[in-house]
Amino acid sequence: MHTLSFSRLLLAAALGSTLALAPLTALAYEGDVFSLKNRWENTVTEMPQNQRENTLKALASEAEALAEQYPNEAEVLIWQGIVLASYARERGGLGALGIAGDARDALERAIEIDPQGGNGSAYVTLGALYDRAPGRPLGFGNSSTAEHMFQRALEIRPDGIDVNYYYAAFLKEEGNTQAAREHAERAVNGDARDNRQASDEALRQDAQTLLQTL
Secondary structure, three states, rough: OOHHHHHHHHHHHHHHHHHHHHHHHHHHHHHHHHHHHHHHHHHOOOOHHHHHHHHHHHHHHHHHHHHHOOOHHHHHHHHHHHHHHHHHHOOOOOOEEEEEHOOOOHHHHHHHOOOOOOOOOHHHHHHHHHOOOOOOOOOOOOOHHHHHHHHHHHHHHOOOOHHHHHHHHHHHHHHHHHHHHHHHHHHOOOOOOOOOOHHHHHHHHHHHHHHHHH
């Protein structure tokens, strides 16, 4: 009887320790992601373009280390993918292809963990990557896959500024001016997210500029 009680006590203590540690672990990576997101937003919205590449390279290294520490956290992987995609865009050229591929891999892994893709953010970034990357054999670009990713993001967050802006830009490239105009207008009229206000407002301005060309 005493042995059973003692075993149960040990089990309860072990469970209590696990429950106590779990929130601390979550808070640890959430704080790191929050810091990474804020510095990324400042880089892509406030920093002069000629300074962005080196800063994003440093952020990409930080995101990679964070992903190695928390390989099964979708939010960590999504932000690794977003930072890598931004770094690839700023770097450009053939040297950016490997970086873009790493971004794609991180985002697709995140979607395996979280099918909602961080409220659609992973799908938006994947759509842009598949749209902008060169096609095979050089790269992985694919218009059909890009459109599928944008459509998936729209299912999750139909009024998102980022979703509609990037999809509008894609549709313009595809020659679908009418649909591009519709989504650019939705981007202009969309609501900025509280946790991404700076970058969403920057994209709203980009959508207004895009509308002028349609």
